[in-house]
Every structure is written in structure tokens, then in C-alpha cells.
Amino acid sequence: MAVDGVIMMKDSSLNRETDLLKKNIELLINAGDIENSKFLIAEFEVLNQKDIDIQNMKAIISMVENNYVDAEKHLWEGICVDPENADTLFNLAYLNELLGEYSKSINFFRQACRKTEDLQRKFTINQNIKKLCEVVSSSIDRKFIVLASCSLSASLQRVHHVSRALMELGHEVEYIEPLVEVTASNEQVTDKTLLDFSRRNIVWDGLVRVHTPVSAYFEGRYLLDNFVDIVQNLIDQSENEVVLICYLPSHVDIINQLSGRFKVMYECLIDHNDVEKERQIMEKADVITTTSTALYLDKYLKTTKGNVFLSKNAANINALKVTTENIIPDDLCNIPSPRICYLGTVDSWFDKELFYEVVRTNKDKSFVVIGPANEAILNEREDNLYILGSKEHSEIGQYLKHMRLGILPLKGYTELVVNSAPIKFYEYVISGLPVVSMNLPEMVINQNFVRTCNDVKEFNDAIGHFIENDVSENEIYEFANKNTWTSRCLQMISFLNEESQQHKKELVFKNLTMNWGTNIDSNLILLSMYSLIIAEKDEREGLHLARKAYSGFSLLYTLKNYIRLLIMNNQLSTAIEVVLNDEKVHKKYKVELLYAIENDRDVYSILYFCIKDNSKIHLNEMDQQSVEYANYLYETGNINEALQIYWKNSQSNYHIHDSPMSSHNMWELLEIIKHNRSSYFKERYESLCEKYLAIDERESQLDLTFSKSVTVLVITRNRPHLLERCLKYFSGFKSIDIRIRVLDGSDQGFKDNNINLLQKYNFPNVIYYHYDNDLSPLDRITQVLDHVDEEYCAICADDDFLSEEGIISSIKIMELNKDIVTVKGRSFIYVNDDTTKIFDFPRDSCESLLDDSPFERINKLTLNWVPQLIYLVFRKETLKIVTEMLKREDVRKLPFVFTEYLWYFSITLIGKVENSDNPLNFRDFSIDSEGNKVDGFPKFIAEGTFEMHYAIFKSALVSLLEKSYSSEEIAKHVDQSMDLFLLNSWGLSRLN
Incomplete structure (x- = not known):
């Protein structure tokens, strides 16, 4: 029978009477007698259970009547009767063609073709596919094999929703459940035996084929399992493109055993601890999807492939659709309105204190909890609190229909919630409910029907707002239709098709920023x-x-x-300091970090261990039998392999006894297997902790009683009021021993004022020097350095401030790395003495100059505007090298701007410059240096004297390095750097 191209099966195994009745119905439909055909169908259904042919006839009648909703319903009910019926698949294809859903239509036609044996019908179907492919730009025939993280019988999670949505789009979906243990009757179990067992136990969920792999045990001993065999057979038998969708990092072990052509999609739903397996599966994956912004940002940082996408959760409109709006569930009948719903599991992430406070301060409202609840959390009874327990997913829509709003009283600042994207939020919205949530990142979406809150008061205010005010149905409807599981799966398919321009990182970033506001x-x-x-x-x-x-x-x-x-x-030094002072970082990492610093070992790996980010560790640089590699294996869960390497090293390499982390891990591993040497490693670890943490404790006391002294050279001229302010500021330091040397170039009257000032306040540890007023600040520094005993020396103008925190941090950094000669901290500016209003000065920022080559460092310095490298903390020996150079007779005659930049360039050539995020320098930009204007390079280029001065400038820099490099090589690099500097900072050429 065919109606408008709809095909009905011709063969029937029913008894003669049933078959005759169905034939009569078919004749009536073909004759256009719809009413009588409906009458006979009703009679048939009274006498018989659901029948696949009748379901197809009902769908055909609905299509004839243009009632496409009922037609689809009848066909999916038919799928539940016989998921392999070719007629039903054909009719689904035809229905979607009528609806203009051409991609779905093609997919169902393809499935119908595979289920059809009649060659003529196959030809007809292929003609339909060919016709539709002319309309659809891209329609790849795909089989999705879902390596699931849970059974399909469990409460519905993303993996279930995705599988069913792909099915509804017409794709073939094979759902592989986690392994189930079975007991074998003997040891003679073969791969074929297990595979046959699983095949016999395949079940259908709609058109999703659900496979249950098994692992066989005999007398408690593992024999084998068939997980890989099931997946491999599905790949081998597939005529279409295969896509494996994986939900666990451990699924990479399955992938590694498979052969043939297939794509891999890794769906990352949580922040997994199995970091090594996750690193491997991310390497294998063609597409990586993440459900939350935090996971998205984390995963894209861990790969350079550009294949990480944000694919948030969603809801199923059809599953939550209510057909009996006026019927209220029995257990809601006696609960007064307005009803406020929490839908979902109540567990550790649930904010019990906030929830109960909200319930108790809203006695005129009913709070309804639907879902499994931890009784230890919801253990207090309130008159307006109703705990209904779990409901079938098909019932949820009927409950939500009778709620006023949905709430998410979750703990916003927990690791779990930061990475989560609650499905229940979408189920609220698709049911037409506004949502009140704690300030969860994923709830900040710039929509009027969502309010995020920081505390109980805001939560109560938001509830009151939505009780009193209706939300826009159009706004909710528009959002709901964009956030269905169907739309998510279409998005995932676009990722596979590499048609994802709208989901590129730059656009995602832009949309996130707009939403956050x-x-x-x-x-x-x-x-x-x-x-x-x-x-x-x-x-x-x-x-x-x-x-x-x-x-x-x-x-x-x-x-x-x-x-x-x-x-x-x-900023490695600051990173080290931060983790050493953070209580959340495990002690073994801190001690290992201190050990690595003392023994010049790699600290980057340990820093990444501290923050549970092992993706950046360079395994290819590690000796595969080293203690460091064993540490990595232990941290990533490969404890057996780690133990073997530890044990081997403990016999032949004393390094394992010196490494706190190795000793700790060895202690724990040997404790597990009850080995008598565990106590040795425990005692060794505790001894190392005592040693290194005692050192670190002394170091940490720098914040209170910093053990290093520092001399600060304060340069002043004719500004007693600024000198007074500067000295008062430094006298307030409490955590560092600071020695002040005032380098005064004032005229006589101002000099007297400065001396009176020092006598008046009697500042401790201040030594005063006066110089002729024609002596430059750099000359004064040169002359005083021989009188400085401290290892570290800071320079500060009288209108500047150097923060105590910045000085301490700079010295700590230089203590950790002897190659660093100074540290550039953050610079701030203020105007007209108003230190209450300070502004970041980004132009004076400095990239860390940590290259071993001095030429690389100076090139990097001159790529942008060269920052001042003078009002900082230096190693005194570095300053002495610079000042010896500045004493040269020809250099002393240079204009000040050449001397100034000679200082900056020479510092960079002498040693490495670290960049710290700590505030260091605060400068008054309304005052010129010592009250004088300084001529810049453009003036000397314009008047034609630049090259004469530059020859001396270059000669001085060459003298710094001539023991290590040839003069010609140094001169060439200095020329390149000066050209870069003039071009990037001034837009000039020295040869103009």
C-alpha cells in the first residue's frame, strides 16, 4: 500500500483474521475513506496489542490530515514495537521531508534502505536520497558509537540525552554500557562466547541499540572481556562513517586497541583526576566538547589543535511537554501556591544553610524538592518544605508545570560547581519557569528570567521579584528553542563537519564577555x-x-x-612564592619545590603538580627511568609502573632518598602492599619536611622580619618638601632593614633646609651626602657605591616611592636565581601629590628578560617602548659594573638621555631581568626629573649630532662584553637594538 509515496509492508505473519482486517483498513485508506479506516483501527486496537502495521497506518492517516505531530508520535510508538521495521523508517523519512527537515529525512531514508531487501524499493529510496542531497549542502552518513559512562537505565544524564537526540536526527546510534561482571561456569571462555552472549542481550531504546559488554570471572579470577570486540565489530560492519563519542579519559585504552577508520569525539563533563589518560584522549580526539566555561578555558589551554568547543547542556522539549495541563499530580494537590521547586540531587554541593534560611524567611511560599536527597543534608523539617523524592523523567514536566519558579541553591565557590553546568536549569526554563540561582558562573547569561545572587538577602529579593512579576514568554521560548538536545547535537555535527566558524574561540570569548557584563x-x-x-x-x-x-x-x-x-x-619566582604560601597545596609539593630549587632541578613540573595540571609537563625531556618520571606516573595514577621505577632507583640512585616527593610516594606505595621498608621512607620524608620547611619558614618570615638589608639611594635636588615626604614614607617600613643614603645635589639654601629636615626628624639609618649641583644623579650614584656594604641596593627619586612589598619580593626573586640582576615590578603613577588616586602605568611594563643570550635580552627590551630600569632594586655588584663604565671620560660628556639609556641597555646586557606582578614603583608624573626637562633622541637626530654621541654610546656597551664576544659581533647587535628602539619608540632612524 502506498499513499503519497508512503510505503507499507506487504508481508504479514499475523493470523488470517487479523491480516484480513488490516487489508480492509489499507483498502479504505487508499480509497480515501479516512473515517471508516479510523473506525476499523479503533476496533483492531481493542482486540490486539500495539501492532507495527497499525502504527504505520495511523501515521499515514495523520499525514493525510496534515496532522504531522500525531504522525510522528505514531511512528515513534511503532519504533518501540519494532525498531528494525523498514516501513516505519521510510515513513519517518517521508514525514521529515514533508516538514522540510531534509537532513533528518536523508538519514532515515538511509536506515530504511539498509533494512530493506526489496531491490525495487532500495532503488526508490536511493532516488529520494539523491533528490534531497541536491537540497542539503552536507549530509554525511554516520554511525555514532557512544562509549558511555553509565548504564542507560540510570537517571538521565547528558550521555543519554545526546544518544537519543542523535537517534531522533536519524543517525544510527550504538550505546555501549560500562562493563558488567559475569561468572563463567568454567575457564574455557572464548572471545566468541562472550561476543555471542552480548549480542543475545542487545536491547533497544527507541532506535538506539544498547550493548552490554561483559568481563568474565572464574572463581574470582579475571579471564577476559569483550568491550573492544563489540566496538571493533561495529566499526568493521559499518558502511558509513563511524564516530566514537567518549565520556571518560580511560576510554583511550579502548581506542588504542581499535583498528580501521573512525573519528573520536571526547565529551568532557567534569574536571577529571585521570590527567594522563585525558591528555592521551585529547591527543586522539578529532573534536573535544566541554559543557562549562571553566572546562572550556581549561581544555583549550591544554591543546594547540583548535578543536575544543563549548557545548553546554540543554533540555528535551518533547520529554517535558505537558499534554494534560489541568491535571495536577496527586502529591502536589495539597501543597499551596506559590510553589518554588528545586529539581535534582541534594548532595555535598547543595548549600544547606542558605536553603533553610530562604525556606524559613518565606513562610508564605511552598518549597518543593524533587529528586534523590541526602537525608543528612535535608534533615530538618519545615511547615513549608515538601520533599517528594525521585520522579520518572517523563513525569517531571507535569510537576514543573505547576511551579512558579525554579531555584539553584548550590555552593558557588566549590571546585565541582565551578566546572558544572546544571541540566536542571534548562529543564526549568523549557518548562517556562524563571530561575533564581547562587552566583554560579554558568548562570550569568544576561537573560531577564535568570537572577544570580551572592547571599540570602539577594536570593529572597529575587524570589520576591519573580513571584510578583511575570517573565517574558517570548524571551523564554526563544532561549528554550536554542537550548534543546537536538540543537546541541546539530552543533556537535557541525564540529565534525568543520563547519564551526560561529563556535571559534574568538567569537565564544566575545559572547561570554557580553553575557557576563x-x-x-x-x-x-x-x-x-x-x-x-x-x-x-x-x-x-x-x-x-x-x-x-x-x-x-x-x-x-x-x-x-x-x-x-x-x-x-x-614570573617563575612569584609562582613559587605563591604555591609555598597557599594552604591548599599539599606539603609534599612544597617540600619538593624547595628541594628542586636548592638542587637546581626542574621546578616547572612541580608547579604544575601543585595545581593539578600535568598537561604542560614535558615528558619527552624526562629520562623514562628517572625518579622525576616515576613522580609523574604516580601523580597520574600509574602506580604500579611508578613503584617499579622507584624501587629500581632506591637500589641504585640515592636521589630517591633526597627527593621528598619520591620518599612520600614510596612510603604510601609500600604501605599499601604492607612492605616493611615503608617506615624508612616515611621517616625519610618527615626528615626532609623538617629540613626544607624549616628553611621555608625562615624565608616566609621575610614578610615580618626580612633578614636581608637593603640600601636605598634617594636622589634629590632643591625639593625639601618631597624629600621629607619620601623619608617619612620609608621610615614606616616594618618588615625590612632599610638603610637610606640621601644623594643631594641642592643649591646652598635648599641644602640647609634638607639638613634641618634630617635633624628635625632624626630618621634612623639615614646617611646624608651633598654634591656639587652640576653633578648628575648618575654621577652621585657612582660615587656613593663604594660606601655601600649591603648586597642589594635600590634607587629612588625624591618624588617616587618604592613599596616595601615590592622591595622584599624583588630580593626574594634574586635570591632564588643568581643570574637575575634586577626585578621590574608594576609601576603606578599619581599627579600633584594626590597619592590617593593612583593609576597603572602600562607603558612602563617590562617583559621578563630571561634569555641566556644578552643580545636576545636587549632585542626583546627594545621591541616596545623601553621601560625605566633605574628606580628598582639591584645587586650592588651590577651597579658597580655599570658605574665603572659611566666613569669613562668620553661617556661623562654624553648628553643625559644617552647616559640614561646607556644605563638601561647595560643592565640588560649584564644579566637577566625578571618581571614581577607585585607593585613596586609609584611616581609623580606632574614633576620633571629634579625639576629639569631632558632633551630626547629626536633632537640630536634632527640637529645631526646623534651619530657622534652614539659612537661613544656603542663603544661603552661593547666594553661590557668584550671578554666574551668579539667587538664586531657586539657592535652589530647593539646597532640592531638601537635601530629597533628608535623605530618602535620614536618612529625614527638614527641614519636620518
Whole structure:
């Protein structure tokens, strides 16, 4: 029978009477007698259970009547009767063609063709496919094999929704459940036996084929399993493109055993601890999807392939659709309105204190909890609190229909919630409910029907708002239709098709920033996320925001981003200091870090261990039998292999006894297997902790009683009021022994004022020097250095301030790395003595100059505007090298601007310059240096004297390095650097 191209099966195994009745119905439909055909169908259904032929006839009648909703319903009911019926698949294809869903139509036609044996019908179907392919630009025939993280019988999760949505789009879907243990009757179990067993137990969920792989045991001993065999057979038998969708990092072990052609999609739903397996599966994956912004930002940082996409959760409109709106569930009948619903599991992430406070302060409202609840959390009874327990997913829509709003009272600042994207939120919205949530990152979406809150008061205010005010149905409807599981699966298919321009990183970043709006300022988790986005274009500003987020809320997430950006900005010393002082970092990492610093070992790996980010560790640089590699294996869960390497090293390499981390891990591993040497490694670890943490404790006391002294050279001339302010500021330091040397070039009257000032206040540790007023500041520094005993020396103008925190941090950094000669901290400016209003001075920022080559360092310095490298903390020996050069007779005659930049260039050539995110320098930009204007390079280029001065400038720099490099090589690099500097900073050429 055929109606408008709809095909009905011709063969029937029913008894003669049933077959005759169905034939009569078919004749009536073909004759157009719809009413009588409906009458006979009703009679048939009274006498018989659901029949696949009748379901197809009902669908045909509905299509004839243009009732496509009922037609689809009848066909899917038919699928439940017989999921392999070719007629039903054909009719689904035809229905979708009528609806203009051409891609779905093609997919169902393809399935129908595979289920059809009739060659003529196959030809007809292929003609239909060919016709539709002329309309659809891209329609790839795909089989999806879902390596699931849970059974399909479990409560519905993303893996279930995705599988069913792909099925509804017409794709073939094979759902592979986790392994189930079975007991064998004997040891003679073969791969074929297990495979046959699983085949016999295949079940259908709609058109999804559900496979249950088994692992066989005999007398408690593992024999074998058939997981790989099931997947491999599905790949081998497939005529279409195969896509494996994986939900666990451990699925990479399955992938590694497969052969043939297939693509891999890794769906990352949580922050997995199995970091090594995740690294491997990300390497294998063609597409990586993440459900939350935090996961998205984390995963794209771990790969350079550009295949990480944000694919948030969604809801199923059809599953939540209510057909009996006026029927209220029995257990809701006696609950008064307005009803406020929490849908989902109640567990550790649920904010019990906030929830109960909200319930108790809203006695005129009913709070309904639907879902499995931990009785230890919801253990207090309230008159307006109703705990209904779990419901079938098909029932949820009927309950939500009778609620006023949905709530998410979850703990916003926990690692779990930071990375989560609650499905229940979408189920609320698709049911037409506004949502009140704690300030979760994923709830900040710039929609009027969602309110995020920081505390109980805001939560109550938001509830009151939505009780009193209706939300826009159009706004909710538009959002709901964009956030269905069907739309998510179409998005995933576009990722596979490489048709994902609208999901590229830059557009995602832009949309996230627009959604967040001003919430970034009040939500420190968002601010930490935002720092990663900003760092894509401005690493320094990203670091500033990450530091602010971490300082405001010290969570592992904010710590992780802060350390990442410190490393990205080459601020290794600050990163070390941060993790050593963070209580969330395990002691074994801190002690290992101190050990590595003392023994000149790699600290980067340990920093990444500290923040649970092992993706950046360079395994290819490790000796595969080394203790460091064993540490990596232990941290990533490969404890058996780690133990073997540890044990081998413990016999032949004393390094394992010196490494605190190895001793700790060895102690734990040997404790597990009850080995008598575990106590040795325990005692060894505790001994190393005592040793290194005692050192670190002394170091940490720098914040209170810093053991290093520093001399600060304060340069002043004719400005007693500024000198007074400067000395008062430094006299307030409490955590560092500071020695002040005032280098005064004042005229006589101002000199007397300065001396009176020093006598009046009697500042401790201040030594005064006066110089002729024609002596430059650099000359004064040169002359005083021989009288300085301290190892570290800072320079400060009288209108500047150097922060105590910045000085201490600079010295700590130089203590950790003897190659660093100075540290450039953050610079701020203020105007007209108003130190209450300070502004960041980004132009004076400095990239860390840590290259071993002095020429690489100076080239990097001159790529942008050269920052001042004078009002900082230096090693005194570095300053002496510079000042010896400045004593040269020809150099002393140079104009000041040449001498100034000679200082900056020489510092960079002598040693490495670190960049710290700590505030260091505060400068008054309304005052010129010592009250004088300084001529710049453009003046000397314009008047034609630049080259004469530059020859002396270059000769002085050559003298610094002539023991290590040829004069010609040094001169060539200096020329290149000066050309870069003039071009990048002034837009000039020295040869003009």
C-alpha cells in the first residue's frame, strides 16, 4: 500500500483474521475513506496489542490530515514495537521531508534502505536520497558509537540525552554500557562466547541499540572481556562513517586497541583526576566538547589543535511537554501556591544553610524538592518544605508545570560547581519557569528570567521579584528553542563537519564577555575566567586580573589560573612564592619545590603538580627511568609502573632518598602492599619536611622580619618638601632593614633646609651626602657605591616611592636565581601629590628578560617602548659594573638621555631581568626629573649630532662584553637594538 509515496509492508505473519482486517483498513485508506479506516483501527486496537502495521497506518492517516505531530508520535510508538521495521523508517523519512527537515529525512531514508531487501524499493529510496542531497549542502552518513559512562537505565544524564537526540536526527546510534561482571561456569571462555552472549542481550531504546559488554570471572579470577570486540565489530560492519563519542579519559585504552577508520569525539563533563589518560584522549580526539566555561578555558589551554568547543547542556522539549495541563499530580494537590521547586540531587554541593534560611524567611511560599536527597543534608523539617523524592523523567514536566519558579541553591565557590553546568536549569526554563540561582558562573547569561545572587538577602529579593512579576514568554521560548538536545547535537555535527566558524574561540570569548557584563567585577570566579580570555591578547593584564581574583578568593581554580599566567609571564619566582604560601597545596609539593630549587632541578613540573595540571609537563625531556618520571606516573595514577621505577632507583640512585616527593610516594606505595621498608621512607620524608620547611619558614618570615638589608639611594635636588615626604614614607617600613643614603645635589639654601629636615626628624639609618649641583644623579650614584656594604641596593627619586612589598619580593626573586640582576615590578603613577588616586602605568611594563643570550635580552627590551630600569632594586655588584663604565671620560660628556639609556641597555646586557606582578614603583608624573626637562633622541637626530654621541654610546656597551664576544659581533647587535628602539619608540632612524 502506498499513499503519497508512503510505503507499507506487504508481508504479514499475523493470523488470517487479523491480516484480513488490516487489508480492509489499507483498502479504505487508499480509497480515501479516512473515517471508516479510523473506525476499523479503533476496533483492531481493542482486540490486539500495539501492532507495527497499525502504527504505520495511523501515521499515514495523520499525514493525510496534515496532522504531522500525531504522525510522528505514531511512528515513534511503532519504533518501540519494532525498531528494525523498514516501513516505519521510510515513513519517518517521508514525514521529515514533508516538514522540510531534509537532513533528518536523508538519514532515515538511509536506515530504511539498509533494512530493506526489496531491490525495487532500495532503488526508490536511493532516488529520494539523491533528490534531497541536491537540497542539503552536507549530509554525511554516520554511525555514532557512544562509549558511555553509565548504564542507560540510570537517571538521565547528558550521555543519554545526546544518544537519543542523535537517534531522533536519524543517525544510527550504538550505546555501549560500562562493563558488567559475569561468572563463567568454567575457564574455557572464548572471545566468541562472550561476543555471542552480548549480542543475545542487545536491547533497544527507541532506535538506539544498547550493548552490554561483559568481563568474565572464574572463581574470582579475571579471564577476559569483550568491550573492544563489540566496538571493533561495529566499526568493521559499518558502511558509513563511524564516530566514537567518549565520556571518560580511560576510554583511550579502548581506542588504542581499535583498528580501521573512525573519528573520536571526547565529551568532557567534569574536571577529571585521570590527567594522563585525558591528555592521551585529547591527543586522539578529532573534536573535544566541554559543557562549562571553566572546562572550556581549561581544555583549550591544554591543546594547540583548535578543536575544543563549548557545548553546554540543554533540555528535551518533547520529554517535558505537558499534554494534560489541568491535571495536577496527586502529591502536589495539597501543597499551596506559590510553589518554588528545586529539581535534582541534594548532595555535598547543595548549600544547606542558605536553603533553610530562604525556606524559613518565606513562610508564605511552598518549597518543593524533587529528586534523590541526602537525608543528612535535608534533615530538618519545615511547615513549608515538601520533599517528594525521585520522579520518572517523563513525569517531571507535569510537576514543573505547576511551579512558579525554579531555584539553584548550590555552593558557588566549590571546585565541582565551578566546572558544572546544571541540566536542571534548562529543564526549568523549557518548562517556562524563571530561575533564581547562587552566583554560579554558568548562570550569568544576561537573560531577564535568570537572577544570580551572592547571599540570602539577594536570593529572597529575587524570589520576591519573580513571584510578583511575570517573565517574558517570548524571551523564554526563544532561549528554550536554542537550548534543546537536538540543537546541541546539530552543533556537535557541525564540529565534525568543520563547519564551526560561529563556535571559534574568538567569537565564544566575545559572547561570554557580553553575557557576563558587569558581573565580572562582583564574581571572582568569572574574573579568574576572564583573566584567561584577556591573556590571549594581553598577558600582563590577564595576570593582573588573575592575581586580583586569587587574592579575593583563594580557590584551587583561582590558584590554578594565577599560576598558569605567572608562568606564561615568566614570573617563575612569584609562582613559587605563591604555591609555598597557599594552604591548599599539599606539603609534599612544597617540600619538593624547595628541594628542586636548592638542587637546581626542574621546578616547572612541580608547579604544575601543585595545581593539578600535568598537561604542560614535558615528558619527552624526562629520562623514562628517572625518579622525576616515576613522580609523574604516580601523580597520574600509574602506580604500579611508578613503584617499579622507584624501587629500581632506591637500589641504585640515592636521589630517591633526597627527593621528598619520591620518599612520600614510596612510603604510601609500600604501605599499601604492607612492605616493611615503608617506615624508612616515611621517616625519610618527615626528615626532609623538617629540613626544607624549616628553611621555608625562615624565608616566609621575610614578610615580618626580612633578614636581608637593603640600601636605598634617594636622589634629590632643591625639593625639601618631597624629600621629607619620601623619608617619612620609608621610615614606616616594618618588615625590612632599610638603610637610606640621601644623594643631594641642592643649591646652598635648599641644602640647609634638607639638613634641618634630617635633624628635625632624626630618621634612623639615614646617611646624608651633598654634591656639587652640576653633578648628575648618575654621577652621585657612582660615587656613593663604594660606601655601600649591603648586597642589594635600590634607587629612588625624591618624588617616587618604592613599596616595601615590592622591595622584599624583588630580593626574594634574586635570591632564588643568581643570574637575575634586577626585578621590574608594576609601576603606578599619581599627579600633584594626590597619592590617593593612583593609576597603572602600562607603558612602563617590562617583559621578563630571561634569555641566556644578552643580545636576545636587549632585542626583546627594545621591541616596545623601553621601560625605566633605574628606580628598582639591584645587586650592588651590577651597579658597580655599570658605574665603572659611566666613569669613562668620553661617556661623562654624553648628553643625559644617552647616559640614561646607556644605563638601561647595560643592565640588560649584564644579566637577566625578571618581571614581577607585585607593585613596586609609584611616581609623580606632574614633576620633571629634579625639576629639569631632558632633551630626547629626536633632537640630536634632527640637529645631526646623534651619530657622534652614539659612537661613544656603542663603544661603552661593547666594553661590557668584550671578554666574551668579539667587538664586531657586539657592535652589530647593539646597532640592531638601537635601530629597533628608535623605530618602535620614536618612529625614527638614527641614519636620518
